Amino acid sequence: MAELTGLQKQYILHWGEMGTKWGINRTVAQIHALLYLSPKPLPAEEIAETLSVARSNVSTSIRELETWGIVRAVHVLGDRREHYESMKDVWEMFRLVIEQRKRREIDPTREMLRRCLAELDPKEAGADYTRDRLEAMAGFFEAVTELHDQMKRLPTGTVRKLLRMGTKMRKKAG
Amino acid sequence: MAELTGLQKQYILHWGEMGTKWGINRTVAQIHALLYLSPKPLPAEEIAETLSVARSNVSTSIRELETWGIVRAVHVLGDRREHYESMKDVWEMFRLVIEQRKRREIDPTREMLRRCLAELDPKEAGADYTRDRLEAMAGFFEAVTELHDQMKRLPTGTVRKLLRMGTKMRKKAG
DNA sequence: TCTGTTATTCAGTCTGTACTGAACTAACCG
DNA sequence: CGGTTAGTTCAGTACAGACTGAATAACAGA
Numbered sequence: 001m002a003e004l005t006g007l008q009k010q011y012i013l014h015w016g017e018m019g020t021k022w023g024i025n026r027t028v029a030q031i032h033a034l035l036y037l038s039p040k041p042l043p044a045e046e047i048a049e050t051l052s053v054a055r056s057n058v059s060t061s062i063r064e065l066e067t068w069g070i071v072r073a074v075h076v077l078g079d080r081r082e083h084y085e086s087m088k089d090v091w092e093m094f095r096l097v098i099e100q101r102k103r104r105e106i107d108p109t110r111e112m113l114r115r116c117l118a119e120l121d122p123k124e125a126g127a128d129y130t131r132d133r134l135e136a137m138a139g140f141f142e143a144v145t146e147l148h149d150q151m152k153r154l155p156t157g158t159v160r161k162l163l164r165m166g167t168k169m170r171k172k173a174g
Numbered sequence: 175m176a177e178l179t180g181l182q183k184q185y186i187l188h189w190g191e192m193g194t195k196w197g198i199n200r201t202v203a204q205i206h207a208l209l210y211l212s213p214k215p216l217p218a219e220e221i222a223e224t225l226s227v228a229r230s231n232v233s234t235s236i237r238e239l240e241t242w243g244i245v246r247a248v249h250v251l252g253d254r255r256e257h258y259e260s261m262k263d264v265w266e267m268f269r270l271v272i273e274q275r276k277r278r279e280i281d282p283t284r285e286m287l288r289r290c291l292a293e294l295d296p297k298e299a300g301a302d303y304t305r306d307r308l309e310a311m312a313g314f315f316e317a318v319t320e321l322h323d324q325m326k327r328l329p330t331g332t333v334r335k336l337l338r339m340g341t342k343m344r345k346k347a348g
Numbered sequence: 349t350c351t352g353t354t355a356t357t358c359a360g361t362c363t364g365t366a367c368t369g370a371a372c373t374a375a376c377c378g
Numbered sequence: 379c380g381g382t383t384a385g386t387t388c389a390g391t392a393c394a395g396a397c398t399g400a401a402t403a404a405c406a407g408a
Contacts, residue, residue, distance in 0.1 A: 005298065007290050010309075014286045021279055023197045039303045044355075050395070054398045059356060073233075080406065081354060088307070090314040101201075105195055112188045116181050124179065129213045133262070134185070137210075140264040159317075200368070218385075228368045233386060254376065255384060349408100356403070363396080373386075378379105 004050060010036055011052070027053055028061045032071065032086060041074045041083030069096050091159070095151070102148055106141060113138040177226060182211055186225070201227055202235045206245065215248045215257030240300060243270050265333070268297060269325070276322055287312040 004012070012033040035042060042050075046060045062084055064069035070093045072164055073082040087093050117134050120127055121133025151159060178186070186207040193203025204225055209216060216224075222232045236258055239245035244267045247256040261267050291308050294301055325333060 007293055007304070010286065011290055014283065018279060018283060021197045023195045027396075037304060037307055039300055055354090056356075056358090056399070059395055060397095063356090088310070090310045094314065105192060109188065112184065116185055118241060119181055126213055130181070130211060133211055136262070136264045140268065201366075229384095230369075230386075230388090231367055234367095307398090351408085352406090354403100357394105357401085359398105359400095359408080361396100361398075363394105365394090367391105367392075368390090370389095371387085375382105375384075377382085 008034075011037060025064070026123065027057055028064050029053070031054065031058065031061050032065055033084035035065075035071055035084055036088070038085070041076065041085035043079070043081040044085050045081070047084070068100055098131065098148070102145070106144060106148075110138070110141045113141060182241070184206075185211060196215055199235065201225070202238050205232065207237050209239075209245055209258055209260035210262070212259070215250065215259035217253070217255040217257050219255070228308055252298055272322070274325065276319070280318060280322075284312070284315045285317065287315060325347070 012030050015033035016026040016030040023068055031040050031047055034047060034050060044055060044058045044062065047062075048055045051058075062071060062073075065084075065086075066073070070087045071084055072087075073084055076083050088094075116140065117131065119136070120131055122128075124130075177246050186204050189207035190200040190204040205221055206255060208221060218229060218232045218236065221236075222229045236245060236247075239258075239260075240247070244261045245258055246261075248259055250257050261270075287308055291305065291312065294305055294308070296302075297334075298304075298335075
């Protein structure tokens, strides 16, 4: 993995751009892409060189990937350095990321909506209208949460089964 | 809607923050929040004043919301100005946003993955490994696309039905 | 304990995006 | 046609977050 092939470059650069569009740091995404494609764990030094970023940047980015649980440090015999490897199960990887983003962003929004509904003064002008809007939005977030809870409990394969069931339902209905 | 209640402020500010975390411009998100809560369409001028941003900023932000199809201009009798209103159907709103983001971000990624797989030279060292990784990732994106296609065709209510079906399946399986 | 290597932290800098305000265009009206 | 109001464009600026590099900490081996 010392020198990148054109293909690897393509993948890594694209992944980096994708990341930024979804609020994920470009370097973090690139490092993840690199580790995902790498057949063996890589030390920070090599990651830094390969992607032309500072060692310190690699350090913090790796830390973030570890927080998400999609990258972990492993030890290589006869080498003091930490080597990092990415999880290879794509479905599990996305499940982990989605779970955390839900916790960080969806859950607080749900709380905010509940707080707003609780605080809403019925005597205030337009309270009914506001309540309707907030409840509609809250309902959506509750449903998303429900969907997520179910996904979380289902084994990976079952999601695909559900996909197929959806196809059937659609065919019958149409 | 001249002066915001504490509750409206809370909602709008939170929505703005949420936006930034998902790669959506803060002002765009705030304007959307404001219009969503507003019982009547608002002119750009009023939006600018209420949120303390420049008129020009409102102009470009509204344009973006219009591109997404979740805000539209309406005319009020006896007023030359354009007034803007948000779609109120939350499910439809998210469906639209997701559809566009899929088109802008998921689809290009799928293409990139296909291109990579096509370009992959089997003679190159480690080609088998790379192919496995790329195919796993491509499979995921194909599944997401399939899921999205089905969601798109189902009427809103059916998604909730599927949610319930999922619950049953889980109970049986568990 | 000292030495060399690896990892982390952090103050300062850089960069890309958001935002402003001024200039411009378009539409309407007397 | 002027004058007025609404809407858009764009060059320049401001700002938040990303990134660097130097300092520091942690640690293994001698």
